[in-house]
Amino acid sequence: MEKEFIERKILSGWISFFRKCVFRVLRVGPIPSHIAIIMDGNRRYAKTKKLDEGAGYDVGTLALLYMLVYCYELGVKHLTVYAFSIDNFKRKPEEVEKIMDLLRGSIPLLTRIVKCCPLRVHFAGNLQLLGADIRIPAERLMESTADNSKFVFTICVAYNCTDEILHAVRESCREKCDHIQEIRGIGASNGLLGKNGDIHQGDQDLIKLEDIEKHMYMGIAPDPDILIRTAGEYRLSNFLLWQTSCSQLSSLFTLWPKFGIWHLVWVVLHFQRNHPYFGKKKKAAVDLANGSYFSSFPPSKS
Numbered sequence: 001m002e003k004e005f006i007e008r009k010i011l012s013g014w015i016s017f018f019r020k021c022v023f024r025v026l027r028v029g030p031i032p033s034h035i036a037i038i039m040d041g042n043r044r045y046a047k048t049k050k051l052d053e054g055a056g057y058d059v060g061t062l063a064l065l066y067m068l069v070y071c072y073e074l075g076v077k078h079l080t081v082y083a084f085s086i087d088n089f090k091r092k093p094e095e096v097e098k099i100m101d102l103l104r105g106s107i108p109l110l111t112r113i114v115k116c117c118p119l120r121v122h123f124a125g126n127l128q129l130l131g132a133d134i135r136i137p138a139e140r141l142m143e144s145t146a147d148n149s150k151f152v153f154t155i156c157v158a159y160n161c162t163d164e165i166l167h168a169v170r171e172s173c174r175e176k177c178d179h180i181q182e183i184r185g186i187g188a189s190n191g192l193l194g195k196n197g198d199i200h201q202g203d204q205d206l207i208k209l210e211d212i213e214k215h216m217y218m219g220i221a222p223d224p225d226i227l228i229r230t231a232g233e234y235r236l237s238n239f240l241l242w243q244t245s246c247s248q249l250s251s252l253f254t255l256w257p258k259f260g261i262w263h264l265v266w267v268v269l270h271f272q273r274n275h276p277y278f279g280k281k282k283k284a285a286v287d288l289a290n291g292s293y294f295s296s297f298p299p300s301k302s
């Protein structure tokens with residue numbers, strides 16, 4: 001028994017050493033600062049393994065915890081996952097309850113993880129749609145980790161991007177209305193522009209892009225460099241539509257519970273291959289080889 005325990009310890013030590021070596025090699029190139037994931041294929045995984053549907057989500061949650069560790073070790077700064085969309089409320093009640101149970105259980109687990117890894121946990125979405133038994137501990141965890149900046153783990157729950165945009169536009173209007181009413185001497189009201197007929201031509205221009213972005217649920221994170229979707233799906237399913245205009249989309253046929261370190265390595269290598277950093281170096285090397293590198297100096301403005 002003891003021998004088996006020692007053997008297992010040695011093996012896990014080797015695996016962790018090997019992983020660190022692989023990550024060190026990957027870090028020679030640019031590392032994505034933000035990875036977002038649509039974790040599809042949990043029920044299909046359960047079906048292929050002849051398990052009940054709930055077990056698919058359990059294995060999916062385990063895969064997510066591994067991914068959290070890998071991203072942290074690799075030097076990624078933000079990991080965002082689509083855990084529950086607003087549309088998911090329409091699923092069978094037992095399925096909704098299963099995911100809610102996992103979220104409920106994840107809060108004490110993350111609280112323990114935060115004690116040894118200084119990560120920030122952020123729940124993005126319309127949290128008012130959640131039960132108070134999840135919302136209140138989630139808000140407390142967000143508050144208590146808000147100052148951790150080394151790594152941000154965002155769980156999108158009761159989320160979809162059109163709702164996020166609507167929320168951000170409404171909040172921006174409310175903020176500007178209060179501001180306008182204050183400066184025009186009406187006094188901060190309940191935020192209704194137009195009260196006392198006080199709309200001026202051009203007031204709409206006071207709302208800037210930064211105002212909207214500030215009020216997005218994802219406002220704390222830069223736009224993702226990579227958006228991964230598993231289980232062979234190519235749709236965005238209303239996830240981070242605003243934030244992914246320049247992201248690399250990686251659709252993998254693997255079901256989410258089977259997603260592991262090699263899938264992550266493949267996605268990061270693909271990102272590095274397409275990264276402008278390498279493009280520029282490659283072009284410079286070709287130009288150097290054929291002697292045209294210095295012929296374009298001083299560089300033209302075009």
Ligand SMILES: CC(C)=CCC/C(C)=C/CC/C(C)=C/COP(=O)(O)OP(=O)(O)O
Nearest residue numbers: 039040041042043044060061083102106155
């Ligand atoms: C702690 C924490 C954040 C837990 C998250 C748990 C987890 C893995 C949630 C996945 C949610 C979800 C609706 C995935 C889609 O797979 P699907 O159910 O649509 O499966 P299918 O594509 O095979 O139908």
